[in-house]
Amino acid sequence: MSGPETMRRRRIFPHLSSDDVAAKEYDKKKEVVKKEGEKNGVYDNAKSNKPSAASTNGVAQPAKSSSWTSSSAAHHLLPLPLVIITLLCSGLFWVMSFRDAFATGQPLLLNLSAAPSLAQAELSLLEHTKSQKWYHDDDTSKAYWKSSRGGLGSIRPYTSDDNDMGGLFVRKMAGVAAMGYHTTKLWPIVFQSAPVPSIVGGQGIKMKGASWSIGHYDAILALGVLGNFCIAAFYMMRIDELRNAGAEPLVAILVMASLIEALVFGAYLMSRRMSMKKTTKVVGNQQQQKQHKRPAQTKKGSKDKDASSSSFTPSTNEYNPQEDPNSIPSRIALRTVFIVSSTISLIAMRDIFFAGTIISFIPRDDIYLEWTGAFFHSPPPDTVEADEYGLESPLYAGDKFMSQLLGMYLVLSCVWKFASVVAWSKGNRSMEFNSPENVDRHGVVSSKMIWRAQAFGDMLLLFMLRMFAPAAKSASLDLRWHLMTVAYEMIILGLYGFF
16 A cells, blocks of 8 residues: 555645654644634634634624523523513403403303302402393303304394493403503513524624513513503492492402502512613723723823714714604604594593593594493483483493493503603613623614504404494494594504514
8 A cells, every 4th residue: 555546645634644754744734723823813613712803803793692692591581470470460351351352241250169259259240240231141042153152243233222232342342452451561571582683784693672681671561560550440449339249359359460460560670770770880880990991092082082982873974863862763653643542542531530421523422422321321411311311320330330441441552552652762772781782772672562562452443343333333323434543553553563
C-alpha cells in the first residue's frame, strides 16, 4: 500500500498520515486557525460558551434564540394561581351565561344530590326571572330536534301574547352579553402563551405576543377588578328581592366568586407593579454606573446625544405619527367604538337606572320598550301604561332584574372597548431595560387582546339579533340598523385584533 494511491491519501488527509512531520505541520496550522478565530470571534466550538461577534454588537442572532427563549419564557407566562382563579370564577359565570343564551330555563344543578339547597336556589332564581316559561319538560319535548327546552328552536318568527318573544329576547341577549364580557377575561388569561420570537431584518429578534412581566395584562386585571366589583354590587343591591325569591345561597356564591376574583386580580396587579419598580431602580443604578465609567465628553451637548441615542428610531428618520408611542392604539377603532358603543351604552344605562323611560330621539324606542315588557315592570309615570300596569308592576320584578342584568353586561363590555382605544397609548417598542427582547408596542398588545374577545362578543350579539329579527318585525320593530352597526364594529375589532 505504498504506491501512488497511498501518497494521494496522505496529501488529502495529512492528519491520518504516519509521517510525523506532516502530522506536526497539520497541528500547527490547526492551532493558528483556532487562535485567529477566537481573536476575530468567528471560531465556534460546541463546548465553548463565548458569544459570537454578532451578539457582542447588541443584536441577537437566530442561533441564540432557542436557548434564550427556553430559559426566559417563564417570566412571560401568567402565574398559575391567577389562571386557576380566573378559570373557576369567570368560568362559573360563563357557564351560567351560556345556559341563559342557549338553554333558557334549563336547571343545571337539578340532579346535584350533594347540595340540594343550592339546586333549589337555582330553581327558585329561574322561577323568579320567569325563564322557565320557554322551557317545556314534558313528553312532547323529548324529541330534542325540536329544541323546545329553551334552545334556539324556541324562538318563533312572530310575536304574540302567548310566546312573549320580547321577554325571551331579553334573557338570551343577557346570556350572550355576559358571555362576551367574561370571555374577555378568560380568553387572554386561560389561553395565554409566551411571546413568539420572529426574526426581523436589521433588528434581530422581535418578540410578538403578550408578556406578564412586561405589563401587557395590567389593563385586563384593572378592568377585571372594576367589572367584578360592579357585578357583586349589582347582586348585593338586590339581595332582599332575591332572598324573598329563595335564591340567596346561589347569589352568595356568585358574589363571593366576583369578590375573590377581584381581590386576586388586584393583588397580582400590585405585586407585578412593585416588582417592576424594583427592577427599574436596579437597572437604572447599573446604567448610571456604566455612564460614570465612560470617558468624559468634550462637547457640551454630550448628555443630550446619549439620551437621544437610546431611543428606538434614529434621528435621521423622518417623524411618523403612526410610530409615535404617545398616540392612541388605532384611530379607526376609536371612531368605530365611539359611534357604535356610545349608542349601546346609552340604551343600556337607560335600562339600568331609568327603566321604562322613552328616549325621544331614538326611533321606535317606545315599541322596543313595549316589546321587551319594560312597560309592565317599570311603567312611566303619568301615562296610560302607569294606569294599566302600575299596581301589577311588582309582580314583574324578575323581568326587571333580567333587563337590568342585560344592561349591566352591555355597559361593562362597552367600558372594555372604550378603555382599549383611549385609556392607554401605543407605548415604546423596547419595554424592558437592558434586555435582549424587542417587544412590540405594549399598548397595542393589550388592546388587541380586548379587541379579539369583544369581536367574539359582538358576533354573539349579532347572531342573536338576527335570530329575533322576524319576531321583532312582526311587532313593528326593525332591527336592521342594530344588525348593521354591531356587524360594523365586529368587523373592525376583528380586523385590528387578529391582524
